[in-house]
Every structure is written in C-alpha cells, then in structure tokens.
Amino acid sequence: xxxxxxxxxxxxxxxxxxxxxxxxxxxxxxxxxxxxxxxxxxxxxxxxxxxxxxxxxxxxxxxxxxxxxxxxxxxxxxxxxxxxxxxxxxxxxxxxxxxxxxxxxxxxxxxxxxxxxxxxxxxxxxxxxxxxxxxxxxxxxxxxxxxxxxxxxxxxxxxxxxxxxxxxxxxxxxxxxxxxxxxxxxxxxxxxxxxxxxxxxxxxxxxxxxxxxxxxxxxxxxxxxxxxxxxxxxxx
Numbered sequence: 554x555x556x557x558x559x560x561x562x563x564x565x566x567x568x569x570x571x572x573x574x575x576x577x578x579x580x581x582x583x584x585x586x587x588x589x590x591x592x593x594x595x596x597x598x599x600x601x602x603x604x605x606x607x608x609x610x611x612x613x614x615x616x617x618x619x620x621x622x623x624x625x626x627x628x629x630x631x632x633x634x635x636x637x638x639x640x641x642x643x644x645x646x647x648x649x650x651x652x653x654x655x656x657x658x659x660x661x662x663x664x665x666x667x668x669x670x671x672x673x674x675x676x677x678x679x680x681x682x683x684x685x686x687x688x689x690x691x692x693x694x695x696x697x698x699x700x701x702x703x704x705x706x707x708x709x710x711x712x713x714x715x716x717x718x719x720x721x722x723x724x725x726x727x728x729x730x731x732x733x734x735x736x737x738x739x740x741x742x743x744x745x746x747x748x749x750x751x752x753x754x755x756x757x758x759x760x761x762x763x764x765x766x767x768x769x770x771x772x773x774x775x776x777x778x779x780x781x782x783x784x785x786x787x788x789x
Contacts, residue, residue, distance in 0.1 A: 567744035571630030574737035578634045580730040582641040589648050596652055603649040603657065605706075607664045610642035612699045614672045619696045619749065624679065625689050628745055631738075693749030700753035707731070707760045711767060720771050728768060732761025 585606075592598055613635040618624060620631030650661045675695065679688045710723050735757030742750025 563744065567741060568630070570737050570740040570744060571628075574734050574741055575630060575634040575637075577730050577734035577737060579637065581727070581734060582638050584727055584730075585645055589645060592648065592652050598649055598653045598657060601649075603646060603653070603661045604664075606642050606645040606649065607661070607668060608703070610639055610646060610665075611668045611671065612703060613638035613642055614668070615675065615692070615699050616696045618672070618676060618679070619689075619692045624692050625747070625749075628741075628747060628750065630741065631750065689749075693747075697749050697753050701756060704753075704756060704760055707757075707764060711760070711763055714764075714767050714771060718771055720768050723764060723768060725768055725772075728761065728764040732758065732765060735761050 588601060592601065617632050617635035617639055620628050620633075620635060622629070625631075646661065646665060650658050650665075653661060675692065679692050683691055714720055714723050735754045739751050739754040739758050742748070742752075742754060
C-alpha cells in the first residue's frame, strides 16, 4: 500500500506536470494572434485557411469531454486546458468568419455546425449507450485518434525543413512550447496511469525532439554560411 506521505508527493508531481502542460499549451493557443491581428487590420482573411481552427476546436472539445469527471475522474487538468483551447478556437473561428468572403464564410459556418453536431453525437453515445468503463474507452480512443492525427502538421513541417534545408517555417519557440507541452502531459499521463494521455503525448514528445534537433542542425548551418559570406565578399 502507498503511504499517505507518498500519495501526497505523488499528487504534487502529477499536478505539477498537468499545470505545466496547461501553461505551455496556453503559449500555443495564443500563437495565432499575430495572424488574426493582420486579418482584422486588413479586414480580409487573404489566403489564410480556417480549417486548422475548425479541427483544433473539435480536438479540444473531444479532449475536454474526456477530461470531465463524468467520463474520466481525476484528470481535471485535461479538461481545463482544453476548455481554454476551445474558447480560443471559437474566438479565432468567429473572427475568421467575420472577415471572410461569402463563400468562405458559408463554408466555415457549415463546418462549425458540423463540429458541434459531431460533438453532440459523441456526448449522446457516451452518456446514453455506454456504461462508465466503456464510456472512458470510447471517448479516450477518440481523443487519442484526434491528437495523433494532429501530428500530421509537425510531420509536414519536418519534411519541409529537410527538403528545403531551412528552418524558416519552423519557429523555434513554437516548436519548444509544443515539445514542453507534450513532455508535461506525457508525465501527467504516466503518473495518472492513463494511456489515453501518455500515448499521444509520447508521440508528440518524440516529434518535438526531432523538430528541435533539426532546428539546431539547420540553423547551425545557416549561421556558418552567414559567417563565411563576408569573407567571400571581401575577397571579391
């Protein structure tokens, strides 16, 4: 049996990991703000796509639902971070719809309704058709699938960096925040013995390490090139 002191320390570490994950996730949630400042300033969505925010909202809603005590007790920090994320995604989507052209506007409204429809269906099935244990497996599996599918973006960026040998499209602090968030929630999932948390975030941690390694490698090459360039110019 675990002593009360050990349980207390265990609780401190798990909560610390979850809170850290919330903080690093918040950095990611506010990262699109410069993009939306530009949209508001120009009163146009230009060539920007609203799909990442639609998908981000669906992901946050599913993970928020999983983190609620009615689905999985004891992981409320998963619910808090995703409630904040859902709020930010809704603000971004509303802003995008406000300044989008009519065709984009209708498309985005349709997708937003579809997201809430899918979420309502998930909530109905999990509450009405499944017992508590199957409810956790059902919603947890959906949250894992949603999180893993979101890693398509880092994979695309990694491929782009390798192909172009440039880190221009991989901001360092964004990559670092993603890595630290994944590490934090991986630790939180391990301490909570919840594979629906630590599996996707373990994958995110590995991808974060790869991104940071690529950034270090290719930015080092860029610095070396910039140091050599003045020598070539002076030789001429």
